[in-house]
Amino acid sequence: xxxxxxxxxxxxxxxxxxxxxxxxxxxxxxxxxxxxxxxxxxxxxxxxxxxxxxxxxxxxxxxxxxxxxxxxxxxxxxxxxxxxxxxxxxxxxxxxxxxxxxxxxxxxxxxxxxxxxxxxxxxxxxxxxxxxxxxxxxxxxxxxxxxxxxxxxxxxxxxxxxxxxxxxxxxxxxxxxxxxxxxxxxxxxxxxxxxxxxxxxxxxxxxxxxxxxxxxxxxxxxxxxxxxxxxxxxxxxxxxxxxxxxxxxxxxxxxxxxxxxxxxxxxxxxxxxxxxxxxxxxxxxxxxxxxxxxxxxxxxxxxxxxxxxxxxxxxxxxxxxxxxxxxxxx
Amino acid sequence: xxxxxxxxxxxxxxxxxxxxxxxxxxxxxxxxxxxxxxxxxxxxxxxxxxxxxxxxxxxxxxxxxxxxxxxxxxxxxxxxxxxxxxxxxxxxxxxxxxxxxxxxxxxxxxxxxxxxxxxxxxxxxxxxxxxxxxxxxxxxxxxxxxxxxxxxxxxxxxxxxxxxxxxxxxxxxxxxxxxxxxxxxxxxxxxxxxxxxxxxxxxxxxxxxxxxxxxxxxxxxxxxxxxxxxxxxxxxxxxxxxxxxxxxxxxxxxxxxxxxxxxxxxxxxxxxxxxxxxxxxxxxxxxxxxxxxxxxxxxxxxxxxxxxxxxxxxxxxxxxxxxxxxxxxx
Numbered sequence: 133x134x135x136x137x138x139x140x141x142x143x144x145x146x147x148x149x150x151x152x153x154x155x156x157x158x159x160x161x162x163x164x165x166x167x168x169x170x171x172x173x174x175x176x177x178x179x180x181x182x183x184x185x186x187x188x189x190x191x192x193x194x195x196x197x198x199x200x201x202x203x204x205x206x207x208x209x210x211x212x213x214x215x216x217x218x219x220x221x222x223x224x225x226x227x228x229x230x231x232x233x234x235x236x237x238x239x240x241x242x243x244x245x246x247x248x249x250x251x252x253x254x255x256x257x258x259x260x261x262x263x264x265x266x267x268x269x270x271x272x273x274x275x276x277x278x279x280x281x282x283x284x285x286x287x288x289x290x291x292x293x294x295x296x297x298x299x300x301x302x303x304x305x306x307x308x309x310x311x312x313x314x315x316x317x318x319x320x321x322x323x324x325x326x327x328x329x330x331x332x333x334x335x336x337x338x339x340x341x342x343x344x345x346x347x348x349x350x351x352x353x354x355x356x357x358x359x360x361x362x363x364x365x366x367x368x369x370x371x372x373x374x375x376x377x378x379x380x381x382x383x384x385x386x387x388x389x390x391x392x393x394x395x396x397x398x399x400x401x402x403x404x405x406x407x408x409x410x411x412x413x414x415x416x417x418x419x420x421x422x423x424x425x426x427x428x429x430x431x432x433x434x435x436x437x438x439x440x441x442x443x444x445x446x447x448x449x450x451x452x453x454x455x456x457x458x459x460x461x462x
Numbered sequence: 463x464x465x466x467x468x469x470x471x472x473x474x475x476x477x478x479x480x481x482x483x484x485x486x487x488x489x490x491x492x493x494x495x496x497x498x499x500x501x502x503x504x505x506x507x508x509x510x511x512x513x514x515x516x517x518x519x520x521x522x523x524x525x526x527x528x529x530x531x532x533x534x535x536x537x538x539x540x541x542x543x544x545x546x547x548x549x550x551x552x553x554x555x556x557x558x559x560x561x562x563x564x565x566x567x568x569x570x571x572x573x574x575x576x577x578x579x580x581x582x583x584x585x586x587x588x589x590x591x592x593x594x595x596x597x598x599x600x601x602x603x604x605x606x607x608x609x610x611x612x613x614x615x616x617x618x619x620x621x622x623x624x625x626x627x628x629x630x631x632x633x634x635x636x637x638x639x640x641x642x643x644x645x646x647x648x649x650x651x652x653x654x655x656x657x658x659x660x661x662x663x664x665x666x667x668x669x670x671x672x673x674x675x676x677x678x679x680x681x682x683x684x685x686x687x688x689x690x691x692x693x694x695x696x697x698x699x700x701x702x703x704x705x706x707x708x709x710x711x712x713x714x715x716x717x718x719x720x721x722x723x724x725x726x727x728x729x730x731x732x733x734x735x736x737x738x739x740x741x742x743x744x745x746x747x748x749x750x751x752x753x754x755x756x757x758x759x760x761x762x763x764x765x766x767x768x769x770x771x772x773x774x775x776x777x778x779x780x781x782x783x784x785x786x787x788x789x790x791x792x
Contacts (some may be wrong), residue, residue, distance in 0.1 A: 245588035259706035343699030369673030394721035398711035
């Protein structure tokens with residue numbers, strides 16, 4: 133397998149944690165990994181003998197996506213080029229999300245027939261252990277969407293759920309504000325009608341609501357990138373606030389602390405299942421290559437998981453599967 | 463004070479729990495309450511001597527809002543009429559949300575200058591005890607909104623935060639997918655520009671993200687009713703799934719159960735703060751009267767709290783305050 137190109141310069145904890153994660157993925161999982169970044173910087177770190185694709189520039193977390201056009205020797209652009217040129221099998225970055233999408237789109241190009249790539253994220257189902265996560269897309273690539281774009285997201289999301297999560301006939305739901313097909317904006321109603329046609333090729337279960345996302349009622353939830361991003365971040369904020377509150381309660385007294393120690397073995401697996409690092413990041417679906425967008429705050433552990441996810445996607449030929457299912461919008 | 467009209471027939475647990483809550487609010491809080499419903503049904507229950515406004519029809523939870531025009535003698539329509547006619551100071555219903563809004567709008571009418579009423583909900587800030595909840599609106603009354611409508615929601619939400627929650631200069635944030643004013647849909651960008659003008663009269667802190675809603679970073683979050691409803695229900699679903707998972711972990715073994723009993727005194731206040739029944743329900747802002755929309759699953763406790771909230775709103779003259787701050791859309 134060609135190496136997975138890890139953007140060593142992107143992310144709040146770059147380069148140290150990113151490089152540590154890349155080295156760990158290579159040494160413990162045996163996955164070939166290459167680092168993309170400034171050799172002068174990487175020389176000072178323990179890179180475990182990993183191959184380095186040189187890139188002299190860095191796109192900062194707060195630059196706009198257009199920076200991709202100016203910084204042609206940035207680690208992000210070089211990572212995407214490595215995939216395009218057949219020197220890498222996939223790219224992973226915890227850097228600037230907009231610039232990551234732009235690099236992948238500009239250098240790898242769209243899949244034939246796909247009108248817009250979408251960001252797919254995995255949402256854990258915390259109260260039903262063993263249930264695969266829900267695939268939510270678009271989680272922020274396209275603030276405005278047409279019904280035709282969302283139909284393609286449904287097709288790509290379903291193929292992803294089948295080939296990555298092993299769900300044979302994934303249930304696809306359209307995010308709305310009521311289950312009835314008459315609920316929602318005109319765009320949502322039109323999308324509902326489109327997805328309900330047999331030609332969509334997906335197992336459409338109708339509208340779902342925000343409360344259904346982290347449950348086992350639905351496998352793939354599709355929406356526009358604005359709503360999807362709001363839903364994703366609302367979940368993150370709710371989880372964080374609640375986790376903080378529970379942790380505070382657990383350390384409120386010596387007695388509470390002792391009781392919490394007893395509970396820890398039961399709570400840790402839940403905590404792990406909810407940790408965004410567990411899934412390694414979001415996937416950009418619809419480009420001609422595998423592109424994993426890790427959380428900006430990614431730890432070494434998140435990078436290890438992102439590399440593992442990238443390898444799985446490459447080995448399952450996911451890009452080819454996506455190309456098969458997307459119908460050209462009418 | 464005129465009685466608060468409680469729709470005895472609306473809600474998953476009507477009429478028993480609703481009537482029990484109304485009786486309790488009257489007897490323990492000393493708030494005058496009238497029941498609206500079918501006397502034949504109410505005669506069979508312990509109504510504690512509360513006045514009854516008769517209404518022979520019931521609008522079911524799954525009927526559409528147009529049912530309000532057909533069922534002129536329904537408890538919802540009669541409750542709204544009681545407010546309009548000066549026989550009640552406010553209405554409370556745990557019934558059909560769309561029909562509740564329609565009844566209030568048709569019978570009470572809009573506040574002068576208000577283009578559309580909005581549903582305001584209170585979102586707890588779980589990890590900072592003592593912090594007032596965040597006001598989120600529109601939580602579902604208007605799936606599609608113009609920037610001018612959202613500007614009015616901001617004005618009404620801020621007045622609500624001041625007069626109900628005691629926040630002197632509430633920070634108003636616009637829900638988007640990034641803090642930069644360039645983020646979001648064209649409608650959101652236009653709304654950002656509108657709110658940033660001094661003429662808006664609100665303390666606008668710019669865009670906020672979904673993760674900011676349950677935090678003390680912002681006091682009032684405004685958005686269209688589609689996005690607001692998705693955010694609200696996503697929060698509900700996340701809380702429910704996480705609570706289920708934590709409760710399962712706490713009863714996984716005898717040892718865990720004993721430890722959990724020790725923790726209960728610390729966790730209960732948090733549980734209470736997160737229980738939607740604590741706030742009694744959402745408020746319909748922008749109509750000529752006080753209208754509380756309680757959760758469909760409301761218990762007697764939720765109804766007691768809803769009656770208390772309604773009384774507070776009446777006593778604080780909240781409808782007049784809202785009328786003062788809303789500028790006629792240009």
